[in-house]
Amino acid sequence: xxxxxxxxxxxxxxxxxxxxxxxxxxxxxxxxxxxxxxxxxxxxxxxxxxxxxxxxxxxxxxxxxxxxxxxxxxxxxxxxxxxxxxxxxxxxxxxxxxxxxxxxxxxxxxxxxxxxxxxxxxxxxxxxxxxxxxxxxxxxxxxxxxxxxxxxxxxxxxxxxxxxxxxxxxxxxxxxxxxxxxxxxxxxxxxxxxxxxxxxxxxxxxxxxxxxxxxxxxxxxx
Ligand code: DC
Numbered sequence: 001x002x003x004x005x006x007x008x009x010x011x012x013x014x015x016x017x018x019x020x021x022x023x024x025x026x027x028x029x030x031x032x033x034x035x036x037x038x039x040x041x042x043x044x045x046x047x048x049x050x051x052x053x054x055x056x057x058x059x060x061x062x063x064x065x066x067x068x069x070x071x072x073x074x075x076x077x078x079x080x081x082x083x084x085x086x087x088x089x090x091x092x093x094x095x096x097x098x099x100x101x102x103x104x105x106x107x108x109x110x111x112x113x114x115x116x117x118x119x120x121x122x123x124x125x126x127x128x129x130x131x132x133x134x135x136x137x138x139x140x141x142x143x144x145x146x147x148x149x150x151x152x153x154x155x156x157x158x159x160x161x162x163x164x165x166x167x168x169x170x171x172x173x174x175x176x177x178x179x180x181x182x183x184x185x186x187x188x189x190x191x192x193x194x195x196x197x198x199x200x201x202x203x204x205x206x207x208x209x210x211x212x213x214x215x216x217x218x219x220x221x222x
Pocket of ligand 1: 009033035036092095096099100124125126127128175179
């Protein structure tokens with residue numbers, strides 16, 4: 001099946017999606033990394049991120065591919081490993097900006113659907129269950145309190161960024177606002193998504209809840 005996990009930044013989607021895919025023997029696709037890759041490419045070309053014609057042209061020339069290596073999943077752009085360059089606070093905010101642009105969403109919609117042609121995938125993102133895979137067999141929406149999400153992100157960023165806790169929280173509030181109020185594919189739970197709030201749950205507890213829902217879906221009599 002295709003499993004979708006949507007939700008705001010810092011809700012734990014990446015950790016949970018990766019571990020869930022492992023438990024199921026599925027592939028895992030971090031679609032946020034694709035938006036980050038577009039933002040990174042636009043930044044390198046010093047492009048405006050609201051210029052749709054330029055973004056369309058940029059996307060046409062992109063060649064993005066996930067590969068699995070000893071250090072986990074890596075994202076290649078035209079063969080160059082950009083995994084470590086797309087997590088900076090600057091690219092994070094730019095990714096939220098480019099993700100509101102129609103040219104970028106149209107391009108990545110095709111890329112993501114192509115990746116989902118083979119089943120057995122966990123897709124993590126914002127609109128996986130609503131727009132990209134509306135027919136997915138199992139949809140989750142993972143949420144958590146803003147303070148918890150900001151604190152998790154702050155701890156994650158400590159080695160690579162000098163942002164203060166309040167700056168991380170402000171960026172996150174801004175991103176929540178951008179991602180959930182944009183016209184195209186805003187961040188909202190799909191009507192048929194199972195909503196899990198991870199504020200007071202451990203990663204293992206979230207995964208166990210998800211596995212229980214998946215087993216019930218596969219074998220409703222169990
Ligand atoms: O999950 P992330 O923080 O890596 O995502 C970066 C940005 O990409 C996020 O602010 C919104 C956008 N995004 C999106 O619009 N749709 C997706 N399916 C995934 C990410």
